Amino acid sequence: MYSFIVNPNSRSGQGRDIWNHLRSIMESQGISYQYFLTEYVGHATELAHRLSAQGTPDNPVTLITVGGDGTIYEVLTGICDPDSVIFGYIPTGSGNDFCRSMGLPMDPEKALHSILEKARIMSMDIPKITLGSHAYRFGISAGMGYDAAVCQEVLITSGKKFLNRLHMGKLVYLMIALKQFLFLSPASVTVKADSQNTRTFPKTWFAAVMNQKYEGGGFKFCPDAQPDDGLLDVIVIEGISKLKMLFCLPGALFGKHTKLHGVHIFQCKDVSFTSNRPLPVHKDGESGGIQREFSVTIEKKPLKIIMPVL
Numbered sequence: 092m093y094s095f096i097v098n099p100n101s102r103s104g105q106g107r108d109i110w111n112h113l114r115s116i117m118e119s120q121g122i123s124y125q126y127f128l129t130e131y132v133g134h135a136t137e138l139a140h141r142l143s144a145q146g147t148p149d150n151p152v153t154l155i156t157v158g159g160d161g162t163i164y165e166v167l168t169g170i171c172d173p174d175s176v177i178f179g180y181i182p183t184g185s186g187n188d189f190c191r192s193m194g195l196p197m198d199p200e201k202a203l204h205s206i207l208e209k210a211r212i213m214s215m216d217i218p219k220i221t222l223g224s225h226a227y228r229f230g231i232s233a234g235m236g237y238d239a240a241v242c243q244e245v246l247i248t249s250g251k252k253f254l255n256r257l258h259m260g261k262l263v264y265l266m267i268a269l270k271q272f273l274f275l276s277p278a279s280v281t282v283k284a285d286s287q288n289t290r291t292f293p294k295t296w297f298a299a300v301m302n303q304k305y306e307g308g309g310f311k312f313c314p315d316a317q318p319d320d321g322l323l324d325v326i327v328i329e330g331i332s333k334l335k336m337l338f339c340l341p342g343a344l345f346g347k348h349t350k351l352h353g354v355h356i357f358q359c360k361d362v363s364f365t366s367n368r369p370l371p372v373h374k375d376g377e378s379g380g381i382q383r384e385f386s387v388t389i390e391k392k393p394l395k396i397i398m399p400v401l
């Protein structure tokens with residue numbers, strides 16, 4: 092039996108129509124499934140908690156997330172024991188960095204067929220971010236500074252819904268990214284990796300911890316990131332002028348920024364960031380508030396995820 096957690100609000104409400112279409116396919120094939128529509132922020136976490144508690148390592152629950160990257164983050168955070176779950180994902184969001192990085196089908200119908208086929212299972216590291224007294228899991232990335240400021244403004248903008256309807260959702264990101272860029276000022280960020288190597292970057296534009304290659308709707312910030320290597324990939328962009336940043340970012344769409352002056356990329360097993368002033372923080376594109384510090388580790392147990400045929 093498949094258990095689906097569906098965010099009908101994803102892609103500005105188109106998630107509901109996509110889900111209804113997928114349901115009709117499963118009905119026609121006599122597939123046994125149950126589904127739960129999320130009704131509010133944080134609901135996917137509660138549902139994942141309840142459903143995953145019904146699985147065991149010998150008899151895991153097949154838990155399928157239907158939504159955007161933010162719904163993945165909520166579901167991962169709710170899972171009780173990763174050993175008791177087999178995770179599947181059908182994209183109905185607008186960013187789709189998880190699919191892009193993992194090599195999953197972008198088309199929801201193809202993703203459903205791939206899940207029903209269950210051709211291959213792979214293990215994925217689950218990073219965990221600690222913000223104050225709370226911890227959350229994420230699938231793609233968490234960050235502080237410019238990328239988080241863009242995510243936070245996109246979340247509250249009304250234009251996203253309208254442009255998503257016109258299939259121009261990316262334009263919102265671009266417009267907000269340009270606006271935030273104009274008002275951006277750097278901060279001093281101290282990064283401590285593997286609890287020992289500490290370095291302060293006095294003029295940081297942003298810092299991100301990546302489990303995947305892509306974030307921000309297609310920026311290949313950490314081209315060497317592998318979701319199953321037991322390592323976090325960290326990128327810090329600092330000490331360059333705004334003009335250089337402007338050239339750096341388009342290059343990052345193709346992963347061609349890594350050798351530029353001011354771009355620091357390294358791998359570690361745990362990392363913490365402390366800024367000299369509060370900065371916006373995100374986890375998988377969802378707001379982590381305005382914070383001076385956060386840390387990330389990797390959960391001991393990986394997640395089993397359904398993959399398409401090689």
Ligand SMILES: Nc1ncnc2c1ncn2[C@@H]1O[C@H](COP(=O)(O)OP(=O)(O)OP(=O)(O)O)[C@@H](O)[C@H]1O
Binds near residue numbers: 129184
């Ligand atoms: N019924 C609902 N009404 C309003 N918000 C919801 C509902 N269900 C879930 N959410 C919220 O939607 C957000 C996640 O959206 P999601 O990332 O899945 O889609 P998206 O924003 O369209 O895609 P992407 O992140 O890929 O751009 C989360 O903040 C989640 O809590």
